[in-house]
Structure formats: C-alpha cells, structure tokens
Amino acid sequence: MDTRVAELEVSLSNGIAIRTTQLVKRYGEREVLHGLDLTVEAGEFIAVVGRSGCGKSTFLRLLAGLEKHSSGSISLDGYAAPGIHPDVRIMFQDSRLLPWRTVIQNVALGLPGDSRQVALAALCEVGLADRADEWPANLSGGQRQRVALARALVHQPRLLLLDEPLGALDALTRIEMQCLIERLWQQHNFTVLLVTHDVAEAVTLGDRVVLIEDGSITLDLDINLPRRRERGTAEFAALEGQVLHKVLGAQLCPN
Amino acid sequence: MLNRILRVSSTWLLPWLLPLVLVLGWQAAAQLGWLSTRVLxxxxxxxxAGIELGSSGELWHHFVASFKRAFTxxxxxxxxxxxxxxFTGLSRFAENLLDSTLQMVRNVPLLALIPLVILWFGIGEEGKVFLVSLAVFFPIYLNTFHGLRSVDKDLIEMGKIYGLGRVALFREVILPGALPSILVxxxxxxxxxxxxLVVAETISSSEGIGYMTMNAREFLQTDVVVLGIAFYALLGKASDVAATQLERHWLKWHKSYRT
Known part of the structure; x- marks a missing residue:
C-alpha cells in the first residue's frame, strides 16, 4: 500500500524540487546575486521577473550548472547540484539550433542510437512534424523556438529552465507559445523556472511570481487564479499591477 | 516565352559575348598580318598546336606531371x-607554442626562398613540391585556426548542456561551424x-606544362607558349569550380550557398 502511494506521488510530480540558500555570485569584485533564498516545489511553475541586469539570468545559469556560484548552496531534489544535470534542460532567447543540421537532427541531438521516432514525436508535440527535414534557416523565429522546445522535451527533463525564450517573438506568437508551454507543463509535470521581463506573461503562467531586484528576491507572490488565465479579468489586472508597481517603485511616473 | 528566352540567354550567353569578340578580333588581326606570329x-x-600535341600524347604527359606536382x-x-x-584552434597551449612562429614565417615572401630551395633540393621534383606545399600551407592553416576559434560559443554551450562529449561536440558543432572558413x-x-607551380616549373624542369612552354620559347613556338598559358588558366578555373561544388555540397544549409 505504502509503495503504491509513493508511486502515485512520483507520477503526480515528475519534477525536481529546488532549494537555494544564501546563493551568492560574484564576477571579480562585482557581486551580482546577494544571498538568494528560494524554495521551489516539484512540479511548480515559477516565473522570475526583474529589470534587465538584475541577476535573473545569472540565477538561471547557476541552476543550469553553466556557471559556479561563489557561495551558498543549490540543491536539486535534496542533492547538491553537480554542474550540468542530465534532467535539467535550458532554453534561451535565441533558439541555438545548429544551422547545419536539419530540424529533426537538431531535436535528436545528444540522443543515443536511432532516435528519429522519438524526435518526431517531440516535434509532433510542438506541431512541427511536417517541417522535420528542413533547415532551421527556413523557419520563422517562433517556429525555431518551438523546435528548441521540442529538443528540450525529447530528453524528458524534470526541470525546464526558460531564459526569456519568448523575448524576441511578436505578441501573437508569444501568446501561442505561452499556451503551448502551459499545456506541455501540465502534460509532463516537470518543474519550470521561467525568466521573463514581461509581467503579464509571468502572471499568466506562474504558480508564483518571484521578483529579483538588484540581486535579491524582493517579492514572492502566489498567483491563485484558475488556469487558462484570462488577461482581461480584474483579478489578473490587480496582480499584474501589484508586481508592476513593485518593479517600477517610485519611478512609476517620472513626470 | 520570348521574354524567358531573352532572360535565360542574357544570363547564360551574355558573359561569353566579350571573350568571343576578343578572340575573333585577335584571329582577324593575325590573319590580316597586323599581329606578328612571333608576338602572338x-x-x-x-x-x-593543342590538337597536335594532344594527339601525340605529349600534352597529356606534361599535364599529368604538373597535376601530380600540384596535388602532391x-x-x-x-x-x-x-x-x-x-591544434592551435582548439588549444590555447598549442596557440601560444606555435602561432607566433608561424605568423613570422608567413610574413617571409615565399618566392624569395627560391634560391634557398634550389640549394636545398637542387632542381628536382622535391623543390617544386616543397614550394607548392609551403604556398598552400598558410591559407589553410590560418583559416582553419580562425574558423575553429570563431565558432559560436553559444552553440558550444548548448552542445555541452545536451550532453555531447568532446568528440561529438567537435563533430556536431565545432567542425561544421568552422567549415565555411576552412573552405575559404x-x-x-x-x-x-x-x-x-608555374613559378617552380618555369625555373627548371624536364616535364610539366611549365617545361613545355619554356622549351617552346627556345624554339620561338609562340603557339605552344600560349597553349601552356591557356592550360594553366583552365586548370585554375577547374579547381575553382571544384571548390565551389564542395562548398555547395557541404554548406547547403547555409543561405548564401543555396542554389
């Protein structure tokens, strides 16, 4: 009976739980993160917002194991993070597809053996199976990001780190991509950390919106709106206003 | 339809118009006696002369000799x-060890080495192959080094995240990224x-296109001299076409090389 409960819990949340304590990152003299404490439960969707240069991308790179933190600790599922973690995938603002590989070869990158079927399934999930054999150069920006998403999904990550992946897309494509990310997150139950400068996007997608200002967390807000959130509602606008007000602070209206 | 024919003929045929006019003019000038055959x-x-030397097998013999030298x-x-x-492209250590020496050697005008090359190798085959090797070494070295160095760091980082080992990273990311530069x-x-090759063969040799032309000069056979020059031009053009085909094949993912 106990084992069945344990199994059920595993299948309910496939994600990685994150805990950072007093996380500090210095580049030479300059301290970028000053003691960041954040706890993320398995399967949670966290949206990290902040002005450019506040350290939010650095935070994500530390979680991805791309850079070493200067002091403090990061634990994934209770273990100290060992550099690049095989269950963690990161997506950047640029798709970083290899231009000399076809779409499907890009998705299959790093998979062992004959992985065409697996890669094709992942492309299906992002709705691009029919473009499998084209060069990335023939795709639009939004399609390239979807391929990058498929490439991350194919490894069945348990933690997906998104570093402003929609930042360079037009408004309509962004909304489509937000729906896609939300749907895939609900389907696969991984943990997501989305870094964005778009507060509306953060409120649309996040279980929690975390604000980083000048290297520290200054706001950690639960978003308890039911999902498929409508942007027009009063509650949505109130939450968005609350975060925006905090971000902009005293400079809200310079005039 | 007519428009199409005109357009196609203007892209394919127009480039040949000027050479054709020049050759016809040249032929006319020679026949009318304006141009002495001792000049041209x-x-x-x-x-x-080409047909004659070609049918006797002599042209082929010299061609093969030159071709072998060049490609060796x-x-x-x-x-x-x-x-x-x-090595220098992938390792800082190798770069520090080798690059500045190679850059110094590169700045020596290679043709100034000819007297030394003759002293070292005499006038045999080795000296010619040595000169050609030296000449092709630097463009390939520099562009390989530079190509490997300028591969997009973001793509390399991405490859590491996706668990590519050193060999796979080189095969999937670094080499293809450097290939355009290497092909240049x-x-x-x-x-x-x-x-x-022309310079080396002109100094002295007993076979090859350069020998053929120098030998013809002794006997004032200007037709054979011009034939040799035309042959060099043809070989140069042929290898350029071959290189373009390689680029088309290997860089077909690249927008600028798509046909």
Missing amino acids: PAPLDVLK GLLIGGSLGFILGF GLRLSLGYMWLF
Whole structure:
C-alpha cells in the first residue's frame, strides 16, 4: 500500500524540487546575486521577473550548472547540484539550433542510437512534424523556438529552465507559445523556472511570481487564479499591477 | 516565352559575348598580318598546336606531371596546415607554442626562398613540391585556426548542456561551424597552388606544362607558349569550380550557398 502511494506521488510530480540558500555570485569584485533564498516545489511553475541586469539570468545559469556560484548552496531534489544535470534542460532567447543540421537532427541531438521516432514525436508535440527535414534557416523565429522546445522535451527533463525564450517573438506568437508551454507543463509535470521581463506573461503562467531586484528576491507572490488565465479579468489586472508597481517603485511616473 | 528566352540567354550567353569578340578580333588581326606570329600566334594556330600535341600524347604527359606536382603539394601542405590549425584552434597551449612562429614565417615572401630551395633540393621534383606545399600551407592553416576559434560559443554551450562529449561536440558543432572558413582557405590555397607551380616549373624542369612552354620559347613556338598559358588558366578555373561544388555540397544549409 505504502509503495503504491509513493508511486502515485512520483507520477503526480515528475519534477525536481529546488532549494537555494544564501546563493551568492560574484564576477571579480562585482557581486551580482546577494544571498538568494528560494524554495521551489516539484512540479511548480515559477516565473522570475526583474529589470534587465538584475541577476535573473545569472540565477538561471547557476541552476543550469553553466556557471559556479561563489557561495551558498543549490540543491536539486535534496542533492547538491553537480554542474550540468542530465534532467535539467535550458532554453534561451535565441533558439541555438545548429544551422547545419536539419530540424529533426537538431531535436535528436545528444540522443543515443536511432532516435528519429522519438524526435518526431517531440516535434509532433510542438506541431512541427511536417517541417522535420528542413533547415532551421527556413523557419520563422517562433517556429525555431518551438523546435528548441521540442529538443528540450525529447530528453524528458524534470526541470525546464526558460531564459526569456519568448523575448524576441511578436505578441501573437508569444501568446501561442505561452499556451503551448502551459499545456506541455501540465502534460509532463516537470518543474519550470521561467525568466521573463514581461509581467503579464509571468502572471499568466506562474504558480508564483518571484521578483529579483538588484540581486535579491524582493517579492514572492502566489498567483491563485484558475488556469487558462484570462488577461482581461480584474483579478489578473490587480496582480499584474501589484508586481508592476513593485518593479517600477517610485519611478512609476517620472513626470 | 520570348521574354524567358531573352532572360535565360542574357544570363547564360551574355558573359561569353566579350571573350568571343576578343578572340575573333585577335584571329582577324593575325590573319590580316597586323599581329606578328612571333608576338602572338593566331587562336586557330594555338588550337592546332593543342590538337597536335594532344594527339601525340605529349600534352597529356606534361599535364599529368604538373597535376601530380600540384596535388602532391596541396596534399602535404594542406594537411599540415589543417592539422596545425586544428591544434592551435582548439588549444590555447598549442596557440601560444606555435602561432607566433608561424605568423613570422608567413610574413617571409615565399618566392624569395627560391634560391634557398634550389640549394636545398637542387632542381628536382622535391623543390617544386616543397614550394607548392609551403604556398598552400598558410591559407589553410590560418583559416582553419580562425574558423575553429570563431565558432559560436553559444552553440558550444548548448552542445555541452545536451550532453555531447568532446568528440561529438567537435563533430556536431565545432567542425561544421568552422567549415565555411576552412573552405575559404582551401579556395585561396588552390589559387596559390597554381601560381607557385608555374613559378617552380618555369625555373627548371624536364616535364610539366611549365617545361613545355619554356622549351617552346627556345624554339620561338609562340603557339605552344600560349597553349601552356591557356592550360594553366583552365586548370585554375577547374579547381575553382571544384571548390565551389564542395562548398555547395557541404554548406547547403547555409543561405548564401543555396542554389
């Protein structure tokens, strides 16, 4: 009976739980993160917002194991993070597809053996199976990001780190991509950390919106709106206003 | 329809109009006696000399000799350039060890080495192959080094995140990323290859197109001299076309090389 409960819990949340304590990152003299404490439960969707240069991308790179933190600790599922973690995938603002590989070869990158079927399934999930054999150069920006998403999904990550992946897309494509990310997150139950400068996007997608200002967390807000959130509602606008007000602070209206 | 024919003929045929007019003018000038055959033979005489030497097998013999020299040099110099560029491009240690020395040697005008080369190798085959190797070495070395260095760091980082090992990272990311630059090096070195071959063969040799032309000069056979020059031009053009085809094939993912 106990084992069945344990199994059920595993299948309910496939994600990685994150805990950072007093996380500090210095580049030479300059301290970028000053003691960041954040706890993320398995399967949670966290949206990290902040002005450019506040350290939010650095935070994500530390979680991805791309850079070493200067002091403090990061634990994934209770273990100290060992550099690049095989269950963690990161997506950047640029798709970083290899231009000399076809779409499907890009998705299959790093998979062992004959992985065409697996890669094709992942492309299906992002709705691009029919473009499998084209060069990335023939795709639009939004399609390239979807391929990058498929490439991350194919490894069945348990933690997906998104570093402003929609930042360079037009408004309509962004909304489509937000729906896609939300749907895939609900389907696969991984943990997501989305870094964005778009507060509306953060409120649309996040279980929690975390604000980083000048290297520290200054706001950690639960978003308890039911999902498929409508942007027009009063509650949505109130939450968005609350975060925006905090971000902009005293400079809200310079005039 | 007519428009289409005009457009197609203007892209394919128009480039040939000027050479055709020039050759016809040249032939006319020679036939009318305006141009002494001791200065420049008529194009038809060059063609005749080509057919004559071609049917006796002599032209083929010289062609093969030149071709062998050129490509032996390309193979030796090119692979050395690629291998050294590979090391200096991938390792800071190798760069510090080798690059500044190679850059110094590169600044020596290579043709100034000819007296030394003759002293070292005499006038045999080795000296010629050495000169060609030296000439093709630098373009390939420099472009391989530079190509490997300028591969997009973001893509390398991405490859590491996706668990590529060192070999896979090189095969999937670094080498394809450096390939456009390496092929530019190859193309440049093909140009140098023919240039240095001409110089080397003109100094002294007992076979090859350069020998054929120098020998013909002794007997004032200007038609054979011009034939030799035309042959060099043809070889240069052929290798350039070959390099372009390689680029088309290997870089077909690249927007600028798509047909």
